Amino acid sequence: MKFFHPSPESIPSAILGEAVLSSVSDVRDSLPEQHRAHFETLRQEIIDFAQAHNIPREALAKPDLLREAASKLPTPDLERLANLLERFEYLLKNKEPWKEKLPEHLQDIERLYHLREQYTSQVALLEQVGILKEGTILGIDNKKYPIPTLEQIASRLFERREMLHTKHDQGFTKLLLVPFGMSLDTLINTLKQFLLSYNQSHPSFNLDTDNPLYTWSGYQGADIGDSPKLVYYPQSFTKEGHGGKTKARILEEQDNNPDFFPGWTIHLLQPSNLNTQDTETLKGFAPIPRKGQGTSQGDLTPRPPLESGQSSIEYLSILQKAKGDEDSPYHHESGLTPEDWIIAFMIHLTETGKFLDNWQNNTESISYLTGAFFSSSTSVPFAYWDRVRRRVRLFRFDPRNRGGYVGVRFSVVV
Template structure:
């Protein structure tokens, strides 16, 4: 017998208070420390031989220091316009800080992900995604794993970020993609304090809601499942409520 279809519940505006100054003075520090610690424990950060700071050496061979908490705060408050933009997106639910060592080879991040999955499985801590991450009463569902192939990788991705075959931030899926290679992105950001890293904000739940179950927050409708790969970038480009948003890179996804 098929499961009962839940009744349709119309979207409603979710009223949530948010104060940027409070987030900057408390949440930012806590989240920054958590992300930096995780990257270090995964072995993705090192003491850079030339500058002496903690960071990464990118695929272009250049040292990229880990952006500091102060630099992130300064970027948010850089101008009245940027401050207003961050306030708007945070009121829409983008309050979780992520720091991605984008400049590292994709192969290295894949290897770290494989080892992390194997470690969790051997410790009995590999579980399916919860429907509601905030629901402590929801039981955890253990996952089976083929330890010989814990992580499937499309063979075309091998060295795709270093040989220029992989294109980032395309505006369309065609020869006229208007995206950039990793080398081009690293070159464009070489004078930035964030060079070699993706520093961004995301929604608290890393899973987008099922079709028809998204909410409206701060005048923005959550993106939902059920759309094609072409639909999502089109929505981000065409609708005002999604301005200044972008999809995640493989590097972002691997280091969540």
């Protein structure tokens, strides 16, 4: 790949400098509104690349300094920088993104997961509801976290393709982009506004507009403060020794860690149209089946359905045993968090026109969210659509209790 560097004949360095180094610029505002988020995403990628490779930020606006710094990069990094700058140049000159193909080795991944289509639609929804602004989210630590790019996600899937081969065979193909680093309060309010907006554009929605989202008081501020009430990815549902981590600690551990997408969680789940996913667009998320109603999935390692009727402790035990057992059909799976469920609900309703976890239809179930734990009250979050009261409910459940209409949904985090 040819290394691109700014020049007076292409883009004046002053314009490139303003575009890259200024968060609000005339250059960005000159683009069509629908492409400004892409501008910010690319801009942040260039800045992050420069920082990671000790390239002074001011060099991005000075061709001579940039060429000098780039000459010291290994070839793969040089090609990556060239690609970023060429895409940025194209956007500024043509007022639209460069619709490039993924590298050849990633194109099979794109096809296997319908990745571009899923990614594009979810990014659009996150922008529409106000979660994604200028290509980033604001975390509870007041840091901005750019959304992972399509290529970054495809690369991760490619790197882990051997591990994911069995999970793909079991139907884990539905993408879920979750802005984990945002405050739970913000996401809850976003869901409320989404419900009200959806109700306005869909007269048959039948929403309780006075109280569209009932939330147990313990959710308020649960993931922030000096002693957060909510911890994530617990190893047990006990007040002491639960092994869970606060959101703040997780964000700290993700910082500069190549195994994570900082501020974000990227999942694969089973889609609602599981049996036709090879021939149809992936839509929504598979329901949690009632006892005796589920269907095993996969030929390589058949995965028995996780049906309703067990306690949170029993479901968590399945995950714990599967971690160390490569032959387990649930190996590499994780429980969901309230953040995951909120985003999944909005995507599911948008794509299918149906409510996620509408348990009162007697086929679906309420969802335990075993990826989180209210350690202070020793309870597990759960969520569902309440058809009778016409609202979403976010509540808690004693981890020892069972309910014939309560189950769990697991995902694969990539």
